[in-house]
Amino acid sequence: MNAHDEDRMKELLRQAVSRVDDDAKAGRDLWPAMRKRMEARPAGLAQFHFSWFDWALAAGLVAFVGFLPSSIPVILYYL
Amino acid sequence: MQNDVSKVLDEFREGRAGTFEAAFETLFHQHQRAVYGWILRIVRNPAAAEDLTIETFWRIYKAHARFEPARGFEGWARRIATHAALDWLRALRPEDELPPDIPSVSTGNPAITAEIRRMTGLAFGRLPPKLRIAATLAVVEEQPYKDVAAALGISVGAVKLRVFRALRLLRKDLEREGMKP
Numbered sequence: 001m002n003a004h005d006e007d008r009m010k011e012l013l014r015q016a017v018s019r020v021d022d023d024a025k026a027g028r029d030l031w032p033a034m035r036k037r038m039e040a041r042p043a044g045l046a047q048f049h050f051s052w053f054d055w056a057l058a059a060g061l062v063a064f065v066g067f068l069p070s071s072i073p074v075i076l077y078y079l
Numbered sequence: 080m081q082n083d084v085s086k087v088l089d090e091f092r093e094g095r096a097g098t099f100e101a102a103f104e105t106l107f108h109q110h111q112r113a114v115y116g117w118i119l120r121i122v123r124n125p126a127a128a129e130d131l132t133i134e135t136f137w138r139i140y141k142a143h144a145r146f147e148p149a150r151g152f153e154g155w156a157r158r159i160a161t162h163a164a165l166d167w168l169r170a171l172r173p174e175d176e177l178p179p180d181i182p183s184v185s186t187g188n189p190a191i192t193a194e195i196r197r198m199t200g201l202a203f204g205r206l207p208p209k210l211r212i213a214a215t216l217a218v219v220e221e222q223p224y225k226d227v228a229a230a231l232g233i234s235v236g237a238v239k240l241r242v243f244r245a246l247r248l249l250r251k252d253l254e255r256e257g258m259k260p
Contacts, residue, residue: 001243001246001247001250005250006243006246009246009249009250010218010246012195012199013199013203013214013218013219013246013249014218014219015195015196015199016195016196016197016199016200016203017123017199017200017203017215017219018219019219019220019221020116020119020120020123020220022116024115024116024119024125025112025115025116026111026112026115026125026128026129026132027125027129028129030107030111030115030129030132030133031104031107031108031111033129033133034107034133034136034137037133037137038137038140
């Protein structure tokens with residue numbers, strides 16, 4: 001694709017997809033929704049969130065090490 | 080006035096109970112319109128832009144300790160907003176069409192038919208999100224390459240390359256559909 005083709009494609013794209021108005025603004029005040037989200041999930045707690053899969057993986061690892069204590073050096077080696 | 084701005088930014092970054100929430104609310108009201116406008120330019124869907132504005136400020140709220148006042152709040156917020164919008168575009172199905180009711184600037188050219196416009200719009204929606212976002216901001220929205228690069232966290236050269244690849248893919252896609260752009 002040469003420079004002429006590139007300019008042609010740019011023009012075509014500008015015709016197909018309109019530019020957003022510079023004065024576009026949200027249809028509602030977003031602060032109440034923001035406030036609601038902050039109250040629902042405090043940031044400090046969100047940092048320490050673990051999914052059920054994390055817990056299941058940890059439980060599986062503990063059980064495995066419990067049954068086979070000799071595997072501990074092998075696990076540590078691969079960490 | 081300048082002192083007030085830097086005081087708010089310092090209070091936001093420090094995150095101390097009592098001043099942090101008020102500083103965050105001030106920053107939200109000061110920047111929500113700019114953040115919403117930037118996101119709307121990328122996602123071109125007003126409802127999604129509203130949700131993503133809240134998502135962006137939520138990420139800002141959580142990441143306050145990583146904010147560097149010397150680098151400015153607006154650029155930082157724009158970068159987070161761009162990544163939130165990119166995540167949304169990645170989750171979007173390729174066949175989803177752009178909504179026609181966004182507040183836009185008319186640039187109609189009678190030489191280009193409605194059918195060509197429609198097919199180009201559809202082909203544009205099928206572009207990979209990383210290329211689509213660069214082409215939207217640099218070509219459609221005519222934002223300076225420097226600003227696009229800062230928002231995407233890449234170099235100006237990389238933005239130019241992404242725009243070129245987007246246009247080339249778009250051309251190939253249209254040719255496959257039987258159009259000669």
